[in-house]
Amino acid sequence: MGSLRGFKVKWRTMPTPDIKQKLDHLLSALEALYGRQRRYSTKSPMDQLIATVLSQRTTYADERKAFTKLLHTYGNWRGVAAAPVSGIEECIASSRWPEVKAPRIKDILNLIIDRYGEPTLDFLAEMDTEAAQNLLMELPGVGFKSATFVLLFSLRKPVIPVDTHVHRVSTRYGILPAKMTQAKAHSALLDILPREADKLLNYHKLLFKHGQRTCTWSSPRCPDCVVADRCDYAAARRK
Numbered sequence: 466m467g468s469l470r471g472f473k474v475k476w477r478t479m480p481t482p483d484i485k486q487k488l489d490h491l492l493s494a495l496e497a498l499y500g501r502q503r504r505y506s507t508k509s510p511m512d513q514l515i516a517t518v519l520s521q522r523t524t525y526a527d528e529r530k531a532f533t534k535l536l537h538t539y540g541n542w543r544g545v546a547a548a549p550v551s552g553i554e555e556c557i558a559s560s561r562w563p564e565v566k567a568p569r570i571k572d573i574l575n576l577i578i579d580r581y582g583e584p585t586l587d588f589l590a591e592m593d594t595e596a597a598q599n600l601l602m603e604l605p606g607v608g609f610k611s612a613t614f615v616l617l618f619s620l621r622k623p624v625i626p627v628d629t630h631v632h633r634v635s636t637r638y639g640i641l642p643a644k645m646t647q648a649k650a651h652s653a654l655l656d657i658l659p660r661e662a663d664k665l666l667n668y669h670k671l672l673f674k675h676g677q678r679t680c681t682w683s684s685p686r687c688p689d690c691v692v693a694d695r696c697d698y699a700a701a702r703r704k
């Protein structure tokens with residue numbers, strides 16, 4: 466079980482003692498380095514969803530620039546929904562692929578307004594996680610990963626966004642099997658980690674930071690890494 470299009474993670478396989486020990490070591494070492502991660506997004510779920518669309522393949526600075534310009538130009542999400550696609554595209558030009566994202570943003574906003582009367586997703590807070598996830602994934606261009614960003618960061622629901630950094634560090638270190646795809650990693654991590662939003666947020670942010678700063682895609686700095694002593698990838702490199 467564990468479908469990506471639908472959100473079905475009913476079972477739970479307990480982590481082996483070895484994986485549990487590795488996880489404890491990883492978390493305590495990364496927390497000592499970066500501090501316990503507690504900060505959720507201050508954005509509303511609607512803001513977070515649009516920011517997530519803008520963030521795809523885009524730096525945080527450019528995403529912010531696009532987000533701010535959009536709201537500054539059209540006043541609010543209802544204004545953006547009524548704006549021409551060309552105008553939205555111009556506002557979000559700092560983001561990658563504005564020609565794809567502009568019609569998507571307009572479609573998302575109009576669909577939400579048509580269905581719920583207002584450009585808001587605040588009502589998701591009252592829904593259970595699976596229902597909220599499925600509702601988000603019915604929106605145009607909103608995939609599994611984007612939905613988890615909104616659910617965890619803005620709504621504090623117990624899901625784990627698996628971006629490229631979380632996936633890379635989890636597999637290299639050996640929390641997940643080396644060849645597990647990013648698509649399958651969500652269910653696998655939910656099996657291993659406590660299903661509590663605070664702990665999932667902490668895991669996501671610690672691994673994200675570590676993936677950006679030390680365990681980079683092209684040249685992981687294993688000799689400087691605080692978890693090298695228990696890391697599968699580093700051990701294989703030493704052989």
Ligand code: SF4
Pocket residue numbers: 634637638679680681685686687688690691692693696697698699
């Ligand atoms: S030891 Fe190397 S591969 Fe392992 S987590 Fe650290 S940087 Fe990444």
